[in-house]
Amino acid sequence: MTFAGQRVLVTGAxxxxxxxLAEGFAARGAVVGLCARREDRLAEVLERVRKHSPESRSWTIDLADLSGIEAFARRVEDELGGVDVLVNNAGIPKRRHVSELTPETVDAVMAINYLSPIRLTLALLPGLIERSGRVVNISSVAARLSPPSEAAYAASKAALTVWSECMQVDLHDTGVRVHVVNPGVIDTELFHLPDNETSLADLDALPPSEVTSAVIDAIGSGAFETYVPPWFADIVAGKFQDPRAFLEGSAAWTAERVAALGQ
Ligand SMILES: NC(=O)c1ccc[n+]([C@@H]2O[C@H](COP(=O)([O-])OP(=O)(O)OC[C@H]3O[C@@H](n4cnc5c(N)ncnc54)[C@H](OP(=O)(O)O)[C@@H]3O)[C@@H](O)[C@H]2O)c1
Structure with missing residues (x-):
């Protein structure tokens, strides 16, 4: 699939x-806008992106500062020449037992994982409607499977997923298409950030390129919701058939994993 002539904004790049994702879109012909807080790391990615797409550019921004998002959106539209594809990817984990969560932590997770992509989407929406654009929200299997010690994180992603569903319904008579991509366990820095409990995941982590492929495929096929790897969809279907059994099984699995990891 080619994105020649398209302008793609990727948050958390x-x-x-x-x-x-930024490299994947650039390799397929898009002009890519990248943003995040770490200037040095953004510069490294931008250098790789520009090998494919020299007009691409980056902005350093803290997206958790919600008051700055409207102005940021205007700047991106001006400097990138509009946005055809918005990829809301920036996010933080929060692996912490519910009994140890504070209201402040929950608010902080909600701000970056939910409120900030929503503000950015709303600010860019008139242009996206005009261009029959795409919105790709990087959610998580956590949004559907409610894993242990991830109440704050999973709820923020579930909010993003449900927002995406409602948004697609409301925009059915426009050319805008919304896609939700739910990664499982992907090999990134998210598992090594401070201030998080050790992950209980017992799956082999997949490379980030698997998510790029899933996003490109979803845009190509029009699929609304995609899992990486795809078999997570079957687990979710099973959960909705019998939520109580699923939650009891999840609690038993958690106890086994905690014992196995000696936590
Ligand atoms: N890895 C997985 O297994 C997995 C599974 C499910 C879902 N996800 C989701 O995938 C997305 C990307 O995560 P990742 O796994 O690639 O982890 P990552 O390497 O830690 O990437 C997170 C990105 O978000 C940016 N970010 C975080 N807080 C920000 C803020 N306040 N303002 C602007 N940018 C911010 C980070 O940039 P700076 O630190 O430079 O700001 C970084 O570019 C997240 O939404 C995550 O929830 C990941």
């Missing part, structure tokens, strides 16, 4: 999935 300084590492991991966002960096891979």
């Amino acid at each position: 300084s590492s991991g999935i966002g960096a891979a």
